[in-house]
Amino acid sequence: MKPSLTRAAALLALSLSLAHAATLVGYAELKADTFTSGPPSGAWNGGLRGAPRFSSQPVQGFSGVQFDPSGSGFIFLSDNGFGARNNSADALLRLHRVDLKPGSVSAQRGQVTLKGFIALRDPDRKVPWQIVNEASAERLLTGADFDVEGFAFAPDGTLWVGDEFGPYLLHFSADGRLLEAPVSTPNLPGLPTLRGQAPLIIGHRGSSGTRPEHTLEAYRVAIEAGADFIEPDLVVTKDGVLVARHEPVIAVLSPDGKVQEATTDVAARPEFKDRVRTKTLDGQAITGYWAEDFTLAELKTMRAVERLPQLRGRAYDGRFEVPTLAEVIALVREVEARTGRKVGLYPETKHPTFVAQVAGRDISQLLIDTLKKEHFTDPARVFIQSFEVGNLRALKTRIMPAAGVNLPLVQLVSSPDEAPYDWTAAGDGRKYGALTTDAALRDIATYASGVGAYKRWIIDDQGRTTDFVSRAHRAGLLVHSWTFRNEPTYLLPAYANDPEAEMRQALRAGVDGLFTDFPATGARVVGQYTTPEVRSPQHHAFMQGAGSAEATLAGSGGFEGLALGPDGRSLYGLLEKPVLGDLPGQLRLMRFDLSTRAWALAGRYALESGGEAIGDLTPVNDHEFLVLERDNGSGESARIKRVYLLSLREKNPDGTLKKTLVADLMALRDPQGLAPSTKAGRFGFPYVTIENVLVLDAQTILVANDNNYPATGGRGKDVKDVSEVLWIKLDSPLTLAPGVGR
CATH class of the missing domain: 2.115.10 (Tachylectin-2; Chain A)
Incomplete structure (x- = not known):
């Protein structure tokens, strides 16, 4: 100076x-x-x-x-x-x-x-x-x-x-x-959630920050870490079974045939080398191996691998199967019988328009059928989410009433540069920002109980809290935000590599739930606010x-x-x-x-x-x-x-x-x-x-x-x-x- x-x-x-x-x-x-x-x-x-x-x-x-x-x-x-x-x-x-x-x-x-x-x-x-x-x-x-x-x-x-x-x-x-x-x-101060309730911790693809995502082990670790809900992303097998994978494509290949991203070891299985296909997923041509081209029995011969090995290593590669939705439900029941703790499911119907076009399946109907078959239809223990709009409306007005169930739905809202693909496929040029206006939030409330908002709608890229949560709450909607991760690469500089600081800011903004790859961290932070005593x-x-x-x-x-x-x-x-x-x-x-x-x-x-x-x-x-x-x-x-x-x-x-x-x-x-x-x-x-x-x-x-x-x-x-x-x-x-x- x-x-x-x-x-x-x-x-x-x-x-x-x-x-x-x-x-x-x-x-x-x-x-x-x-x-x-x-x-x-x-x-x-x-x-x-x-x-x-x-x-x-x-x-x-x-x-x-x-x-x-x-x-x-x-x-x-x-x-x-x-x-x-x-x-x-x-x-x-x-x-x-x-x-x-x-x-x-x-x-x-x-x-x-x-x-x-x-x-x-x-x-x-x-x-x-x-x-x-x-x-x-x-x-x-x-x-x-x-x-x-x-x-x-x-x-x-x-x-x-x-x-x-x-x-x-x-x-x-x-x-x-x-x-x-x-x-x-x-x-006492509590948090400004919709009804004053404690925020939920949702194990994003399980404890995917510590185990390969969408495996029974990832879900088990998430539950042990304190997750209130676990999230299985659902795709469909060739024989019509719902399994937990992040995308229908289970291994993505580059033009020269190298694996760019994978959640299974399918590319290393010579018996499946002829299954490589190029398909258009939400408007983008992708070459790789696709879940709908394999029977459940074939998928069960594969093993899960880490999707982000450069960040999270490969210590658990090859150890866990690809689970079905029924098996995830069985795990939840096993934990409940052993501990008395009731954990919920937060399934996402992945790419409903794509699944209907390519596999000829109604993934929303398959989900309700499976939940009914497994007797897991308690509305306090299930949220159904989707990035598309049409299938949520169909669930609300047609599929669930016909099945005699009424489960809460959550409209996922991605980044402003993306759009619900069912809109795009129908020639509607609007993007996700169209779902964030006050009028749109009120409309969402006619078919859904909440919005699953990309976290930048809640905390902008400058680290400033927006009014999104308060506006959604005025419409009567829960807000479950995604995705909170511990790795510095996902954190704004203002947090100084402290993932808990980001979570605390979101909680103070009033979010009703956090999707996190590290549910142990999320549970610890929520516990800071919900512990009965100081x-x-x-x-x-x-x-x-x-x-x-x-x-x-x-x-x-x-x-x-x-x-x-x-x-x-x-x-x-x-x-x-x-x-x-x-x-x-x-x-x-x-x-x-x-x-x-x-x-x-x-x-x-x-x-x-x-x-x-x-x-x-x-x-x-x-x-x-x-x-x-x-x-x-x-x-x-x-x-x-x-x-x-x-x-x-x-x-x-x-x-x-x-x-x-x-x-x-x-x-x-x-x-x-x-x-x-x-x-x-x-x-x-x-x-x-x-x-x-x-x-x-x-x-x-x-x-x-x-x-x-x-x-x-x-x-x-x-x-x-x-x-x-x-x-x-x-x-x-x-x-x-x-x-x-x-």
């Missing part, structure tokens, strides 16, 4: 900082080495127990603050312990009654005075899993049990505490006795043997901010980090109704570029809150330590809640020199974790840090972090609800 641009950027940053340079009007600090009564602590290190480092309990810095309900002073919540679960089994969870004096000038420092504490405990055994002090009478809670970060007093006098390990809400009596089992956090890696279920890979929240990403709304009924919890599957940098603000126990998503908070997490949340009025936001820097590396005013009534264009910067904690004015670290009238607050904010009056707020005892770095490389308390006068007054402040 040119020096002039560097200076310009610095001046811009300075001007923005000064524009929100609120004023320090009070300062006090609590020494890092501050202890209260209690058993020795600090014996654990990385999960191993040694000698205690401390003879009693350190206060450990503060992670939440409220006014003392008694009417005098404040109550601060200590953080969970010594920085990690496996270090904090002897760190007791406590709230401290605190008196604060802000001081007036540098010669008269403010004071922080501890006046006792409330011990959090579970003597009534409300926690349904084992805690550290399981066998004791009081069952004092520790930092290895919960990571407590915010709290609020309800109108009935009880205490609610936000936890990061679950994340949970913990409900205590005023004196710290747990009143009920920890309240889990539901994975769970961090420290969730108790994982401590009981479940794999923490199922976590949907990064470690220590739970309820960092907790606040009771001025109405006294709504508890607001702001997660510190994004839930897996949400957009990066967006945090969920959850609302919990204390009377009905109902959860709701109050909105999404967007972190600034460079922001890593939030530190606290406190109410201003019924629709505005103050939020602490921070980066992970401390000392000289700290950049973002800020207080924002968050509105629940206003949203940004991306749907996140609007916020306004009210104080830059790295650039506070201190004209009186209240703080010992103030230089030239400027005070900075460069601690990693700033976790306490409280409204004192319309223009004054209280802010304090957690010192992550016994951490260093905020005020110097080798200086222990103290707990500093700031009284800050804002440049503009807040609009307070009655009862907010003191």
